[in-house]
Amino acid sequence: MRRDEALDALEEAGVMRARVRTMGRWYLTFSSVFAAAAVVLLLTLGFLPDTPAAVVVGVLFGLTVLTLLVWSATRPVTPHRFAWIHGFAMLGWGAVYGVVLLAGNQYFPGVPAWWAVGALLSAVPPLVAGYLTVRGSRSTR
16 A cells, blocks of 8 residues: 555544544433433422322333434444443433432432432433533544
8 A cells, every 4th residue: 555545544534433423422312311201200200109190201201211222223323432331321320210219209208309309310320421422522532
């Protein structure tokens, strides 16, 4: 390979890398929609437990997650370090969700401050993961 061919190949690789990195930003949308749905779910479970609304919101949450999973499967690329970032988001959300739900039902039933703060905290891990994805897509690694 001649020098000019090698330089052209490197330039093409750089352009392709930049294009692929920006295509991984879809995860910010995924994590934002998931976070919003999780907030609505916890607020409903906290303020309207044992009502038909809780069942409806639970089913809608499940359908939202299913839709997000199907949509994410159609994305052409995954973000850099996707498994770690997504794992952090889901484990973090699950831990916060579990603590808020279990402690809330046991010790804070009907306490608006507990459920509102807990619902907002449950959105933090997915939103941080979305931010990390966008930040990673700007990186020059």
